[in-house]
Amino acid sequence: MKLMICGKGGSGKSTIAALLAKTSVETGNSVLVVDTDESNFGLHRQLGLELPPDFINYFGGKNVVLEKIMAAAPDYESVSFFDKDWQIADIPSEYYSEKNGIKLIAIGKIHDVGEGCACTMGVLAKEFIGKLKLNSDELVLVDTEAGIEHFGRAVEQDVDAILMVIDPSYESMKLAEKVLELSSTLEKPVYYILNKVDENNEQFMRESISNQEMIIATIPTKASLSVTGLKGDEITADGCEIESMNGLLMEISDNS
Numbered sequence: 001m002k003l004m005i006c007g008k009g010g011s012g013k014s015t016i017a018a019l020l021a022k023t024s025v026e027t028g029n030s031v032l033v034v035d036t037d038e039s040n041f042g043l044h045r046q047l048g049l050e051l052p053p054d055f056i057n058y059f060g061g062k063n064v065v066l067e068k069i070m071a072a073a074p075d076y077e078s079v080s081f082f083d084k085d086w087q088i089a090d091i092p093s094e095y096y097s098e099k100n101g102i103k104l105i106a107i108g109k110i111h112d113v114g115e116g117c118a119c120t121m122g123v124l125a126k127e128f129i130g131k132l133k134l135n136s137d138e139l140v141l142v143d144t145e146a147g148i149e150h151f152g153r154a155v156e157q158d159v160d161a162i163l164m165v166i167d168p169s170y171e172s173m174k175l176a177e178k179v180l181e182l183s184s185t186l187e188k189p190v191y192y193i194l195n196k197v198d199e200n201n202e203q204f205m206r207e208s209i210s211n212q213e214m215i216i217a218t219i220p221t222k223a224s225l226s227v228t229g230l231k232g233d234e235i236t237a238d239g240c241e242i243e244s245m246n247g248l249l250m251e252i253s254d255n256s
């Protein structure tokens with residue numbers, strides 16, 4: 001199963017990607033986390049892994065990828081970097097880091113001033129996700145950059161479902177409406193995770209979502225998660241979180 005995690009900046013996407021990865025390996029799955037966020041450098045630390053080298057370098061680096069994309073203009077859809085389908089086992093070992101059944105790849109990060117836009121990474125991420133063929137015990141979690149730019153590139157075209165993380169903010173609720181609209185165009189189910197909830201905001205958040213039956217988890221504001229996030233430490237899920245994440249994965253898997 002391939003799941004894409006999206007939401008507003010700081011809503012908890014990477015935290016939830018790490019919690020899901022850790023929960024899923026505990027139930028016997030192999031997990032590949034795909035970091036498609038070109039700006040942030042926290043996910044590998046939340047997973048307790050080294051940051052792997054940019055996967056885009058395997059294809060010659062950003063400039064080579066960009067030249068290939070530009071050469072295909074205006075038929076950008078014809079650009080291809082993979083000559084065959086891949087399995088997780090085909091990812092060259094120097095491009096992932098791994099611990100306890102979780103592998104992490106990072107499509108590419110912005111490292112230097114003036115190095116160009118992130119479109120190259122989006123194009124590569126989209127094709128990679130599409131070309132990746134999974135065994136039944138493999139889970140792919142795609143952690144995205146904030147917002148909906150990835151929808152503009154249709155990076156989610158080949159995922160099985162979209163997990164939208166919603167924190168208690170007006171922007172998150174508005175984004176949830178937009179993501180629902182975009183996901184229905186792509187014919188992808190969108191599930192909601194309400195994060196950082198408390199007794200003052202949960203009801204309002206629930207009532208703001210038009211299809212409430214798709215809310216599959218709520219995670220309270222937790223001091224432990226907040227401190228871990230502040231320090232850049234590895235996340236360790238407690239019993240509550242594991243139960244919540246496991247239920248979420250089972251529900252999506254039963255419906256897909």
Ligand SMILES: Nc1ncnc2c1ncn2[C@@H]1O[C@H](COP(=O)(O)OP(=O)(O)OP(=O)(O)O)[C@@H](O)[C@H]1O
Nearest residue numbers: 009010011012013014015146220221222225226229
């Ligand atoms: N349930 C929670 N309780 C307390 N703190 C949380 C919770 N969920 C996330 N956080 C904290 O909120 C901050 C943002 O979380 P995270 O980095 O996962 O968000 P993100 O959506 O991936 O952000 P970005 O858009 O920048 O990638 C982190 O410091 C994290 O520890």
Ligand SMILES: [Mg+2]
Nearest residue numbers: 013014037040
């Ligand atoms: Mg993040």
